[in-house]
Every structure is written in structure tokens, then in C-alpha cells.
Amino acid sequence: MKENFISVTEAARNFADCVNRARYQNAAFVLLKNGAPVARLIPSNMPDGMPDHAKICSGRDLAEVLTKTKFPEETAKAWRHDLRAARKALKHPAAKW
Numbered sequence: 468m469k470e471n472f473i474s475v476t477e478a479a480r481n482f483a484d485c486v487n488r489a490r491y492q493n494a495a496f497v498l499l500k501n502g503a504p505v506a507r508l509i510p511s512n513m514p515d516g517m518p519d520h521a522k523i524c525s526g527r528d529l530a531e532v533l534t535k536t537k538f539p540e541e542t543a544k545a546w547r548h549d550l551r552a553a554r555k556a557l558k559h560p561a562a563k564w
Contacts, residue, residue, distance in 0.1 A: 470495045475505065 475498050478485055488494040489510045496508040538546065 470497050470507075472497045472499055472504075474498070475500045478508070 471494060473481075473485075473496055478496060478498050485494075485496050485508055489496065489508055493510050495510070497504050498506040498508065
């Protein structure tokens with residue numbers, strides 16, 4: 468897949484065209500702000516062979532990788548502490564029904 472580098476301003480001015488090219492031509496866009504990459508616009512039907520930065524990782528994928536990873540004890544404790552803190556910080560969604 469070809470990546471097109473465009474400024475954020477250019478992407479804003481031509482957003483519909485960028486979306487159509489992503490959808491119908493399988494084009495990807497790297498949005499630049501002051502010359503530095505800040506975001507990507509990629510097709511939702513990503514084909515096999517996408518670059519690593521565009522692959523999606525689910526929670527299940529992460530859990531599988533973590534079970535195979537050997538962390539030093541201190542790193543594992545810090546990670547576990549951060550995970551627990553993140554879970555406590557999450558708010559349950561308000562019931563919409």
C-alpha cells in the first residue's frame with residue numbers, strides 16, 4: 468500500500484477526496500504538522516501485508532503476547548500496578564436503557 472504524505476491543512480481542504488481514495492484506491496495518508504507525522508488515514512479494510520504501524524492489536528492479542536513475555540520482576544510489578552490503577556480509573560458506562 469502506498470503512503471501519501473500530506474500536510475494537515477491539505478488533508479482538511481481535501482478530506483472527502485482523501486477518504487474516497489482510501490476507500491476506493493486503497494491509499495493511506497500520513498498527515499504532517501510542521502513536517503512531522505501526527506496521524507494516519509488508512510482504509511478500514513486493511514489487506515494482509517500492511518506495515519506494522521497499521522496493524523490492529525486486540526486485548527486478546529495483547530494477553531497472548533504478554534503470557535509469552537518474560538519481564539524482570541520489578542518491571543512486571545510496575546506493569547501490574549499501572550494496570551490496576553488504570554482499571555480503577557475506568558468509569559462504567561451509564562446505562563442508556
